[in-house]
């Protein structure tokens with residue numbers, strides 16, 4: 146029997162901070178669930194740390210100085226979770242799929258943190274695929290409830306990168322007249338999966354996908370949630386994206402993005418939503 150793990154997911158206890166905010170805490174319960182439920186074919190791995198040089202590709206030296214001179218636990222978390230995204234780029238190009246339990250990426254701007262996001266790992270990942278692996282056509286799919294205005298600011302002018310952003314809330318929205326850019330803010334849950342399909346069509350032909358797999362469109366999340374977006378819809382969404390990658394032979398990496406507690410949703414419930422992504426992307 147072949148027991149070789151088929152999907153490597155990057156995670157380290159350094160990702161986690163003591164915080165009120167799910168963005169900095171939820172990786173731990175997700176890792177626990179992966180271990181305790183022994184999801185077949187998934188192996189957790191500790192990543193390397195990202196370097197300051199890698200962060201400087203998208204963030205200003207002054208902003209990074211502030212992080213380097215600031216709270217050291219936060220810096221440790223950011224370097225570990227960005228390192229995980231970078232390792233997942235390399236691993237996805239070997240195995241087909243990989244992931245990192247990183248979140249808090251897509252609102253980060255060149256000079257500042259925004260909307261719980263400090264370092265834009267999505268853009269740093271795309272740059273690694275372009276500059277280190279010499280790919281020339283990359284897609285970034287952002288299905289977080291909120292728009293990825295940080296990603297657009299940082300890589301919107303790169304003709305080698307196509308953006309597809311389907312949101313349920315206009316926070317951090319962006320505008321472009323370029324055909325390679327696609328943004329849709331969905332207001333009616335009945336249209337959601339249809340818009341995800343359109344976004345995937347927009348990405349036809351990319352050589353590599355960076356997927357920001359937010360669970361905050363879920364109706365039970367108190368930040369971002371849209372009535373009618375159920376767990377079942379999100380499960381179908383993850384299957385759509387993973388099947389699209391398989392059918393089109395597109396290597397992909399995913400990260401967690403948003404996902405928040407609500408009146409009837411505790412942190413374990415949030416973690417279980419993120420497992421939907423992991424389950425659909427097992428190679």
Ligand SMILES: [Zn+2]
Nearest residue numbers: 289290291403
């Ligand atoms: Zn969000």
